Amino acid sequence: MCFPPNTLSGARAMNTASAYRKLRELLDTSPESGLFLVVAGLAVAVSSTMKQQAAQPSAAMVLLLGALVASVGLPHGGLDAWLAQRSGLVRGAQQLLLFYIAYLLTAVAVAGFWLWQPGLALSGFLLYSAWHFAGDWPERAVPWRFLLGIALLALPAWMWPDAVASIFGALAGQEGRQLASLMNAAAPWLLLGMVGGLWRLRRHPLAIAELGVLIALALIVPPLVFFLVYYCTVHSLRSLRRILNGVSTAQRPRLLALAGLHAAIAALLVLTAGFFVMADGNNLQVWLAQLNASQGLSLVFIGLAALTVPHMLVEWLVARRGMVC
Ligand SMILES: CC1=C(/C=C/C(C)=C/C=C/C(C)=C/C=C/C=C(C)/C=C/C=C(C)/C=C/C2=C(C)CCCC2(C)C)C(C)(C)CCC1
Numbered sequence: 001m002c003f004p005p006n007t008l009s010g011a012r013a014m015n016t017a018s019a020y021r022k023l024r025e026l027l028d029t030s031p032e033s034g035l036f037l038v039v040a041g042l043a044v045a046v047s048s049t050m051k052q053q054a055a056q057p058s059a060a061m062v063l064l065l066g067a068l069v070a071s072v073g074l075p076h077g078g079l080d081a082w083l084a085q086r087s088g089l090v091r092g093a094q095q096l097l098l099f100y101i102a103y104l105l106t107a108v109a110v111a112g113f114w115l116w117q118p119g120l121a122l123s124g125f126l127l128y129s130a131w132h133f134a135g136d137w138p139e140r141a142v143p144w145r146f147l148l149g150i151a152l153l154a155l156p157a158w159m160w161p162d163a164v165a166s167i168f169g170a171l172a173g174q175e176g177r178q179l180a181s182l183m184n185a186a187a188p189w190l191l192l193g194m195v196g197g198l199w200r201l202r203r204h205p206l207a208i209a210e211l212g213v214l215i216a217l218a219l220i221v222p223p224l225v226f227f228l229v230y231y232c233t234v235h236s237l238r239s240l241r242r243i244l245n246g247v248s249t250a251q252r253p254r255l256l257a258l259a260g261l262h263a264a265i266a267a268l269l270v271l272t273a274g275f276f277v278m279a280d281g282n283n284l285q286v287w288l289a290q291l292n293a294s295q296g297l298s299l300v301f302i303g304l305a306a307l308t309v310p311h312m313l314v315e316w317l318v319a320r321r322g323m324v325c
Helices: 005-029 031-047 059-077 080-086 092-116 118-134 142-159 161-201 205-220 223-245 249-278 284-290 293-320
Strands: none
Touching: 005 031, 031 205, 031 223, 059 223, 059 249, 059 293, 080 092, 080 249, 080 293, 092 118, 092 249, 092 293, 118 142, 118 161, 118 293, 142 161, 142 205, 142 223, 161 205, 161 223, 161 293, 205 223, 223 249, 249 284, 249 293
16 A cells, blocks of 8 residues: 555654553553663663673672662562551451561571572572562463563573572582573573463563563673662562552552561561571671671572562462452
8 A cells, every 4th residue: 555755654653652652651550660671771781891700799799789689679578567467367466466476487497498408498499489570470370470480580590600500509509500500401491481472471562571671681681680680670669569559649658668667677687697697606797797799699598588488478368368469
């Protein structure tokens, strides 16, 4: 079919305008996606100068990891007690106290299991994280949700085998290194399956864009940078936004303060537990001054693994009562 030239350019302009309007609408409902795309672009630009040092995570990188996880990542779990109360799972002060005790005991049990069986604990952590992270997108069918999450976590081990082996080695010794090489071998096949499964998200262009950028990010930037960009922008902020969307504007500052308070307590508890396990008779000041990158990684990731289990349990119990989190 032929059009006079001015009709064609008019049609093109209308298409561009409506695509732009659609993109604005999508980003308005999911502002963290816009932030993620910008931060991901910056991470790619910066990491081109970082590649060599990043093979072994440095102390500075681990310090940044700890600071960002504590300040941006932890708060999304800091509303678990509030969610439990709001959904009716927990009623009254006595049940709230029991909730806190159960939450802490579950976290301590996971950390204890990690110290006893680090290889198994790391494998379990990767599996339940894969399930948990895939919940950030609308895919709900069990095999695809697992595939999506596992592929995302395996991708860094493909292009960054040494860095991932050294991180997993710090977390679980030789078994951790073996797991990294298993993930390195599986990553291309998982990627193939994941890309093949993306058609299931065809009605969600923003989800496809995010996953496409995440795949590129996992392959281009060092593993800890990939984790930080995804975890802090997409995972944590999305989870907070979903909760805050369900309350009035007036309630939001109080909820954010509550999330921050719980995050600070959780970070302090993880540090205290780390001190008791790792200090080796040193006082707090000496222990903190001597903390190396490998111990810092253990503190952050074993701490996260321990908190993730009660966090996921609360999410599951609350979702069964019809609440979004
Ligand atoms: C409520 C409460 C509280 C709080 C809580 C919280 C705050 C929580 C949080 C939670 C959370 C916040 C969770 C998280 C999660 C996370 C995750 C799940 C992660 C994962 C990761 C991974 C899996 C990674 C991997 C890797 C590596 C390691 C290296 C590189 C590569 C890669 C990336 C692969 C407390 C205790 C105070 C008390 C009681 C109650």
